[in-house]
Amino acid sequence: MKAAYLTGHGGNEIVAVGERPQPVRRAGEVLVRLRAATVNRVDLYMRDSGAGITHTLPMIMGLDGAGVVEEIDADERMLRVGQQVLLHPGIACGRCEFCLRGEDTLCTSMHLLGEHRDGTFAELVSLPSRNVFPMPDGLSFGEAAALGVNHITAWRMLHGKARVKPWETVLIFGIGGGVSLAALQLAKLAGARALVTSRDPAKLERALALGADAAIDGRGDIVRQVMAATDGRGVDVVIENVGAAVWSAALKSLVRGGRLVVCGATTGDQPPADIRRIFIRQLQILGSTMGDLGEFRDLLSLVQRTGLKPVIDSEYALDDVHAALDRLESGSQFGKVVIRIGSGA
Ligand SMILES: [Zn+2]
Numbered sequence: 001m002k003a004a005y006l007t008g009h010g011g012n013e014i015v016a017v018g019e020r021p022q023p024v025r026r027a028g029e030v031l032v033r034l035r036a037a038t039v040n041r042v043d044l045y046m047r048d049s050g051a052g053i054t055h056t057l058p059m060i061m062g063l064d065g066a067g068v069v070e071e072i073d074a075d076e077r078m079l080r081v082g083q084q085v086l087l088h089p090g091i092a093c094g095r096c097e098f099c100l101r102g103e104d105t106l107c108t109s110m111h112l113l114g115e116h117r118d119g120t121f122a123e124l125v126s127l128p129s130r131n132v133f134p135m136p137d138g139l140s141f142g143e144a145a146a147l148g149v150n151h152i153t154a155w156r157m158l159h160g161k162a163r164v165k166p167w168e169t170v171l172i173f174g175i176g177g178g179v180s181l182a183a184l185q186l187a188k189l190a191g192a193r194a195l196v197t198s199r200d201p202a203k204l205e206r207a208l209a210l211g212a213d214a215a216i217d218g219r220g221d222i223v224r225q226v227m228a229a230t231d232g233r234g235v236d237v238v239i240e241n242v243g244a245a246v247w248s249a250a251l252k253s254l255v256r257g258g259r260l261v262v263c264g265a266t267t268g269d270q271p272p273a274d275i276r277r278i279f280i281r282q283l284q285i286l287g288s289t290m291g292d293l294g295e296f297r298d299l300l301s302l303v304q305r306t307g308l309k310p311v312i313d314s315e316y317a318l319d320d321v322h323a324a325l326d327r328l329e330s331g332s333q334f335g336k337v338v339i340r341i342g343s344g345a
Pocket of ligand 1: 094098108
């Protein structure tokens, strides 16, 4: 089968597109014929280093994906051959102390598609049936694939961690990125007021058109603009993945007792901690990664009911995976960069 896979680490030239052996479906797994995947920042990380992530080469890239069920166990009751499905990329062990408590995202031997095992930039993938979900109606394969990393991550940040309320204000950094746009969509569906930041005025315009309540120009004084937009009060929740470049502004934008949820550190992960501000104002700093299967199910229920569609920036054929990775790396995208596979997204 055709796949895009890593042959080493350190730049686009080690990403190969070519034939890889077809995955062998084991009992309890579903073989899925993929039609679309999207590129995520972790794909760039795996391409460039992969340090700290146990994996073997060559390895097929790609975390999220959507496609059609090709083969399942004869006694599978929830899925059928030919059904359109999307994937949750996190395969937890089910046996460690965290899994036993229902905290799959803390699993000590979590295997993620495209990180620890072959991923979704391929014509076929095999994974446990519990990670395979029927596609909500009305979505393209590309839109469905986009839910599997960014929206589930934003869902856990807003609902699992911050527990955002309809009367609260949320500040979302770096609008244009996949998690940030997902957070904007989900914050609005939760009834909250949503402020967004970007250094790109065109991205702010597009975010306002998508329902953002106020735009904060990241080239200017972020805190001053946030205070002006909240009558000097500050926001209840910050959704953050930019890291060091905005950390101080993020903390100073919070109202007393506010919550900052962080899921990434694109610009660096060692900013000054500002500890005095954290304890005197009783701020909460909450780390978050991905989301569990129950949260994914809830997200898909909301998508089905509301017709939410992830924002798609662009689409590339699997053969053009290098251009897709470049597009994400450029930071100029607004929404998800989709990889079309087989007969397309
Ligand atoms: Zn576990």
